[in-house]
Amino acid sequence: MFTLAHLSDPHLAPLPAARVGELMSKRLTGWLNWQRKRRYVHLRSVLDKLVADLKAQSADHIAVTGDLTNIALKEEFARARQWLDSLGAPEDVSVIPGNHDVYVSQGMAFALTQWGPYMGNDDGTLSFPYLRRRGDLALIGLSSGIATAPFMATGRVGEAQLEKLGPLLGAMKKEGRFRVVMVHHPPISHAKSHKRLLDAAALKQVIAEHGVELLLHGHDHLAMLNWLADPDSNGEPAVGVPSASAAPGMSHDAAAYNLYSIDGAPGDWTCEMIARGITPSGDVIEQKRMVL
Numbered sequence: 001m002f003t004l005a006h007l008s009d010p011h012l013a014p015l016p017a018a019r020v021g022e023l024m025s026k027r028l029t030g031w032l033n034w035q036r037k038r039r040y041v042h043l044r045s046v047l048d049k050l051v052a053d054l055k056a057q058s059a060d061h062i063a064v065t066g067d068l069t070n071i072a073l074k075e076e077f078a079r080a081r082q083w084l085d086s087l088g089a090p091e092d093v094s095v096i097p098g099n100h101d102v103y104v105s106q107g108m109a110f111a112l113t114q115w116g117p118y119m120g121n122d123d124g125t126l127s128f129p130y131l132r133r134r135g136d137l138a139l140i141g142l143s144s145g146i147a148t149a150p151f152m153a154t155g156r157v158g159e160a161q162l163e164k165l166g167p168l169l170g171a172m173k174k175e176g177r178f179r180v181v182m183v184h185h186p187p188i189s190h191a192k193s194h195k196r197l198l199d200a201a202a203l204k205q206v207i208a209e210h211g212v213e214l215l216l217h218g219h220d221h222l223a224m225l226n227w228l229a230d231p232d233s234n235g236e237p238a239v240g241v242p243s244a245s246a247a248p249g250m251s252h253d254a255a256a257y258n259l260y261s262i263d264g265a266p267g268d269w270t271c272e273m274i275a276r277g278i279t280p281s282g283d284v285i286e287q288k289r290m291v292l
Contacts, residue, residue, distance in 0.1 A: 002135040004180065005059035007050070007257040008218025009067040009098065009243035011042040012083055016075040025104050029150045030071035038070065040247070046255045046278055047245040051087065053276060053284035054257055061134050062088055064118075065218040066098025066145065066184035067243075072107035077114040090117035094132055094139050098184040098218060099153050102145035128161050129168060137262065138172035140165070142183040144197055153195045155185035155219070157203055165203075169210035176266040178213045186217040186240050188226040195219070204228060212236055213269060214260065214292070221246060222253050223275060223288075237292045239273065248280040256287065 015034050023031055054062070068083070069076035087093055095118040097111045112119070112126055119141060121130045128143040142165070144155035157165075165181075172179050185197035187204050197203065207215070208229040215228060215238040223242055227235030242253035256277030264270045275288040 001261055001263040002061070002137055002178075003057070003059045004137065004260045004262060005054050005057065005062045005257060006065065006216045006239070006241055006260065007054065007062070007244040008065040008184075008216075008241050009221055010047050010064075010083070010245050011038070011070050011100065011243060012047070012068055012076065012080055013039065013042050013044045013070075013245065015039065015070055016073055016079065018071075018073055022073060026148075026150045027071040027073070027104060030100075030103060034070055041250045042070075042243060042245040043247045044245065046247050049282060049284055050244050050255050050257060050278060057259055057276075059259060060092075061137070061139070062093045063139065063180070063182050063216055064093065064095045065182050065216055066096050067100040067218060068095070068098075068115075069101050069103070069107075072101060072103035072110065074106075074110055077101075077110040081114040084115060084118055090120070093118050094141060094182065095119050096141045096182050096184060097143055097145045099145045099148070099155055102147055105147045107147065108143075108145070129165050131168060131172075133177065136176075136178050138175070138177040138179045140168060140172070140179065140181045142181065144183050144185040151194065153219075154193075154198050155196075156198045157183065158199070162199070162202055162206055166206045166210050169206070169212060173211060173266075178262055178269055178271075179211070181207070181212050181215045183215065183217050185219045186224060186226070187215065187228065187238055189220055191220050207236075214239070214271060216240075218243075221251060223256060237271075239292075241275075242277070248278060254278050260292075
């Protein structure tokens, strides 16, 4: 059995001091939003309690589906690397960027420089989609973060990644692996149009053609479960988690993460999900358990 942990959108606090020149972009609206509201929602103390509980579960691997930063300041990426190092070794943690990590055009370069070991293929190369084999799992990381105009948080996987994704899913099926796709923006969402994945239909089409065992995402800051079309079954789960730093009472869903216990073999996989989240009293408890 292989245990995979999934958390997302830690939005690491506190926000570093920003120079005036760094705010002469979309970062200014994000900085104002942080000062006005988000700094009261995303608390490092909440994230630290959640991570401490996660580590106590002794998961085999951890997936982090983006938005480690808030406005993509260069210093945020360095601090996020320190946090990743405290979370686990690069071979034990897989990361993809979110829209806040690519808030401005330089964001992806900062992410690749600082987080490369956590986003690399098995052979060490950096590209999206990336592939990491862990136990019976094939972890496939997509990048949906794109730099957008102020007040926009849309994402796009893009034709280049989608063209590679199909054959990759097919190859991992032939290897008999439990395929886990990680993407920041959910392919099924009820969020407003300015926050959605622009090519969600194309991503779902690739999955419908090639199949997947589990899709993990973040972005909406909600505990979510939707079902994707799969050629060999009635559907496969697309699961989202709340922000890992969301304070109770300050967000629709307080901070939580999921654990997936995966066992079996091709055609007979089993996957049990346990959701663990923080309570208003600050305890982290099991909130839900279900077989996917």
